[in-house]
Amino acid sequence: MRILLIAPSQASLPLSAQEVEAVVNSGLYVKLLQSSVAQRDLVGELSVTGRTDVTGFATHGNSDGILLSNESLTQSAVGSIIRGSGVKLVFLNTCSSVSMATAIQNEANVDVICTITDVPDIDAYRTGAQFAAKLFQTSEFRKSYELSKPGRNSTY
Secondary structure (H helix, E strand, C coil): EEEEEEECCCCCCHHHHHHHHHHHHCCEEEEEEECCCCCCHHHHHHHCCCCEEEEEECCCEEEEECCCCCCCCEEEHHHHHHHCCCCCCCEEEECCHHHHHHHHHHHHEEEEEEECCCCCCCHHHHHHHHHHHHEEEEEHHHHHHHHHHHHHCCCC
């Protein structure tokens, strides 16, 4: 399973680095875009169809977009970048990403795991780390999600 993990440095997300470490050490094949990340980096990685199975975002987000290092990705930009890439799953480990998930599904027709509301950094870290570990063990998106989602499923 080939994962593209987008995790621009965010001082307000101190556990993001630990989430990245857990995903990288999960046993999955991970291509990491970290520190300074721009839209052109995503376009470069996802422009070749079939290179990536899962694209994950570990950063800030809201209904308007996903925060990279010095710019935001709008819903239409993410849909355009994902469409035709061969990505099978997008994991939005950002806050309040339901409208972004809907836009991605409508534009690119891929599975999406997203947050329903704002998510505490510790919950995002734990969910991302556990999802990667379970995906390595099972190779199944739905089963991995079910095994890693927070209790009572009120945030994802």
